[in-house]
Amino acid sequence: MFDLNPFHLENASLLHFLMLQGAAILAYLIFRERFKQQLGRLNEKYQLLQAELDAREIIEPEVEEVFSSAPGRDDLKEIAGVNTKVEAILNGVGIHTFTQLANTPITTIRRVLAEHGPLIYTDDPVTWPKQAWLAAEGRWDELRGWQEQMRKGVYTDFQPTLLL
Missing domain, CATH: 1.20.5 (Single alpha-helices involved in coiled-coils or other helix-helix interfaces)
Structure with a gap:
């Protein structure tokens, strides 16, 4: 070589x-x-x-600007993932009804929860406005069905059926 x-x-x-x-x-x-x-x-x-x-x-609105004053209170614990402590925090910032929760941006909800300390909630807050919308509309059967799917681990984005 x-x-x-x-x-x-x-x-x-x-x-x-x-x-x-x-x-x-x-x-x-x-x-x-x-x-x-x-x-x-x-x-x-x-x-x-x-x-x-x-x-x-x-531009993210201040928490107080998001909420309009609506009479009465709803039981926000009907929303999957909202427990007593979370409901107290939401009530403390002015969210008392399903309509107010449905109209609240998800980023505002997350910011409010983060500012008030570590909490344990079972479901992602991203679903809370949609659940609150169903509750505000009185569509409890659809809400319960969607919550049951989420509990089973099958998360599908809610597609509302239009009532004619």
């Missing part, structure tokens, strides 16, 4: 080792520079995206 030491030099192994070391160092330096350039480009892109995100104004 071919001889690694064609001239039978005494230090050929050392020379080969040094050449490999030199090649490894050279490759390290080249790729380190490429990485720095790539990191710089990504940082610039991140800065642009961050500036664009900061420029966008996210």
Whole structure:
């Protein structure tokens, strides 16, 4: 085949080792520079995206602005996932009826729950406005059927049947 030491030099192994070391160092330096350039480009892109995100104004209404004053109170514990403590918190911020809960944005519900401490509720609050809408409409059979599906672990987004 071919001889690694064609001239039978005494230090050929050392020379080969040094050449490999030199090649490894050279490759390290080249790729380190490429990485720095790539990191710089990504940082610039991140800065642009961050500036664009900061420029966008996210308008979320205050909790008090969301709720209209409606007479009477409903038993919010009829909603799957709302327990006594959650109902007390919702009542404390002005949600007393199913209609008010149905008209409340999900982000507001999550924010209110987060601000009032860690709570354990059985279902995701994302379903609460839809359940409250069914309750406000008096469509208890549909509500109970949907809640039963959720308890079984079959979560399907509620599709209301139109009453003609």
